[in-house]
Structure formats: structure tokens, C-alpha cells
Amino acid sequence: MASEYVKDEDRRVLLGKWSMCLAAPHVAGSFRDFCRETGRIRRTSERHLQNEFQRISSELIKFPQSLQEPDWSRVSPMMPNSATDLDKVRTPVAKHDLMDGAKPVYDPLSPELAELVKRLEKANRRRERKRQAA
Numbered sequence: 255m256a257s258e259y260v261k262d263e264d265r266r267v268l269l270g271k272w273s274m275c276l277a278a279p280h281v282a283g284s285f286r287d288f289c290r291e292t293g294r295i296r297r298t299s300e301r302h303l304q305n306e307f308q309r310i311s312s313e314l315i316k317f318p319q320s321l322q323e324p325d326w327s328r329v330s331p332m333m334p335n336s337a338t339d340l341d342k343v344r345t346p347v348a349k350h351d352l353m354d355g356a357k358p359v360y361d362p363l364s365p366e367l368a369e370l371v372k373r374l375e376k377a378n379r380r381r382e383r384k385r386q387a388a
Contacts, residue, residue: 259309259310259313259314260306260310265302265303265306268294268299268302268303268306269303269306271285271288272285272299272303275288285299
């Protein structure tokens with residue numbers, strides 16, 4: 255796709271290396287190091303990239319069909335349809351009926367509930383202070 259829109263070979267190299275540095279810095283290294291190794295000025299290279307991005311976006315806007323959804327008849331599926339191996343499917347866990355005494359009961363005087371309310375209020379106050387400080 256880049257070859258369709260980026261005609262200048264040097265700009266194509268810059269765009270490819272910049273995208274590799276952004277996508278996989280542990281493999282490609284940093285863009286700054288690339289510029290230093292190839293004798294380029296990083297700020298100038300970034301300005302060239304910005305100009306290419308603007309030019310490519312204006313080219314894409316001219317043909318809005320490329321921004322629409324793909325022709326699904328031409329898109330291959332990620333996973334081909336295959337038979338299901340039923341022996342690999344886990345059986346659902348049986349649901350157990352709770353005894354009447356095992357159902358949760360709301361008790362406003364419960365110490366666990368009071369502790370939970372205190373923790374939630376403290377967290378809310380902390381979040382409010384952070385929001386006001388920002």
C-alpha cells in the first residue's frame with residue numbers, strides 16, 4: 255500500500271523504518287538511532303514523515319471508497335471452518351440449588367458491610383482529590 259502512495263524511495267524508507275521502530279522497537283531499534291546511523295537529521299526526517307502523512311491522508315480523502323468496509327467476498331476467514339471435536343468440549347457445571355439458609359441476607363448492622371462502606375467511601379474521596387488536583 256505504501257508503494258501506491260509514497261513515490262519517493264527515500265520517503266518510503268523513512269516511513270517503513272519509522273513504522274518498524276514504532277511497532278517493534280526491540281527488533282528495529284529506535285528511530286533516533288536509525289537517523290544517526292544513516293547520517294540523517296532526526297527533526298528533518300520527522301518533518302518529512304509529517305509531510306508524507308499529510309499527503310497520504312489527502313490522497314485517501316480523494317478516494318473515499320478505500321475507507322469503506324472491505325468486499326467480504328474477497329476476505330478469507332481467519333480460521334477455516336472445521337468439524338467440532340465434541341470430546342474436547344467441557345461439560346457444563348451442574349447447578350446446585352442453595353438451601354434456604356445459604357442465601358445471602360442483607361444485614362445493615364453487619365460489621366463486614368460497615369467495613370466495605372468505609373473502604374468505598376475512602377476510595378471515592380481519594381479519587382475525588384486526584385481529580386481535583388489534576
